[in-house]
Amino acid sequence: MKKNLFGLTLADLERELLPLPKFRAKQIAAHIYKHAVKNFDAMNDLPKNLRTELSSRFEIKIADLLKRLDSRDGLTTKFLLGLAGGAAVEIVLMRHDYGNSVCISSQVGCQMGCAFCASTLKGFERNLTAAEMLGEIFFAEEIFRGEGKKLDSVVVMGTGEPLMNFDELIKMLRLLHEDYCLGMSYRKITISTCGLVPAIKKLRDEKIPVTLSISLHAPDDKLRCALMPINSAFGLKSLLAAGDDYAQSTGRRVTYEYILIGGVNDTEEHARRLAKILSGQLANVNLIPFNPVDEKNFRPPTNNAVKKFFHFLNTHGIGATIRKEMGADVNAACGQLRAKILV
Numbered sequence: 355m356k357k358n359l360f361g362l363t364l365a366d367l368e369r370e371l372l373p374l375p376k377f378r379a380k381q382i383a384a385h386i387y388k389h390a391v392k393n394f395d396a397m398n399d400l401p402k403n404l405r406t407e408l409s410s411r412f413e414i415k416i417a418d419l420l421k422r423l424d425s426r427d428g429l430t431t432k433f434l435l436g437l438a439g440g441a442a443v444e445i446v447l448m449r450h451d452y453g454n455s456v457c458i459s460s461q462v463g464c465q466m467g468c469a470f471c472a473s474t475l476k477g478f479e480r481n482l483t484a485a486e487m488l489g490e491i492f493f494a495e496e497i498f499r500g501e502g503k504k505l506d507s508v509v510v511m512g513t514g515e516p517l518m519n520f521d522e523l524i525k526m527l528r529l530l531h532e533d534y535c536l537g538m539s540y541r542k543i544t545i546s547t548c549g550l551v552p553a554i555k556k557l558r559d560e561k562i563p564v565t566l567s568i569s570l571h572a573p574d575d576k577l578r579c580a581l582m583p584i585n586s587a588f589g590l591k592s593l594l595a596a597g598d599d600y601a602q603s604t605g606r607r608v609t610y611e612y613i614l615i616g617g618v619n620d621t622e623e624h625a626r627r628l629a630k631i632l633s634g635q636l637a638n639v640n641l642i643p644f645n646p647v648d649e650k651n652f653r654p655p656t657n658n659a660v661k662k663f664f665h666f667l668n669t670h671g672i673g674a675t676i677r678k679e680m681g682a683d684v685n686a687a688c689g690q691l692r693a694k695i696l697v
């Protein structure tokens with residue numbers, strides 16, 4: 355088995371390539387991360403015999419393309435990617451008028467058990483490595499580059515709970531930010547969590563000002579416990595305090611995601627309670643009309659309920675946006691493609 359060099363930091367590369375001098379590691383890092391070179395033979399600033407030796411010992415591998423689905427409007431593309439050991443994860447590319455983004459997965463499957471989410475349908479397999487998460491981003495970057503576009507932002511909002519895979523996540527974010535890699539600003543990165551309070555504090559202590567997005571979905575503990583098992587461990591009060599603390603410490607506004615599910619959490623009374631618990635927070639609410647999942651017994655809200663909910667929040671001091679529906683025709687809700695294909 356050849357060792358994969360993709361996803362190594364410069365320091366790791368230097369160590370791996372010993373006794374080669376450090377400048378060789380720098381050259382190779384530039385090929386891998388700046389020029390998306392996958393083949394040592396193409397590294398023409400390296401001596402020929404070194405290229406041959408490297409090819410015999412190492413490889414540069416991201417992921418295998420298993421399936422591609424393009425939305426009819428061409429704005430959203432979903433990929434199912436194959437990883438080592440037969441695992442498959444999904445990424446979603448979104449082309450907005452304000453920039454291009456990719457939504458990546460952090461785990462194979464998910465163990466958080468949210469009642470409305472397709473990611474839990476096949477259970478939890480394993481965490482992704484930093485290299486695999488970076489690979490998802492590079493895969494997207496190459497697709498965008500092929501279209502003459504640029505990757506502007508990254509959201510960790512696909513399958514899995516990123517804060518359950520904390521160390522690899524942080525390693526990936528730090529590498530992504532390095533100048534020799536994509537040099538991506540932390541402000542262009544969003545981490546979405548179902549609400550692991552201790553890990554939110556740990557993230558704050560990392561002092562990397564990524565945008566934090568908290569999946570709230572309910573304005574009281576009773577309903578939130580019914581929808582999201584994590585709420586039994588960390589209730590709303592401690593979650594909102596952690597969100598507030600994150601916003602104060604980083605100066606970054608926290609986004610609260612709120613899926614509107616027809617007849618479950620979408621009435622004016624829910625909006626009133628939501629506005630109350632968020633009042634005074636440096637926060638935005640992102641309303642997401644529920645994306646139907648065959649296996650789940652929930653329905654989307656009516657257009658009228660969405661409009662009313664949105665209007666209520668905005669007229670009661672809470673900045674809210676409605677997530678533009680993208681890619682419903684490519685099963686863009688979390689875990690839907692993977693759940694459908696891996697039958």
Ligand code: SAH
Pocket residue numbers: 468470471472510511512513514515516546547548549567568569611613642643644645646647687688
């Ligand atoms: N575990 C993280 C990130 C993955 S989920 C988290 O919970 O935030 C990303 C977002 O998509 C979450 O807000 C999640 O609740 C939401 N989501 C899951 N299933 C959905 C569906 N069927 N329709 C709309 N949004 C969904």
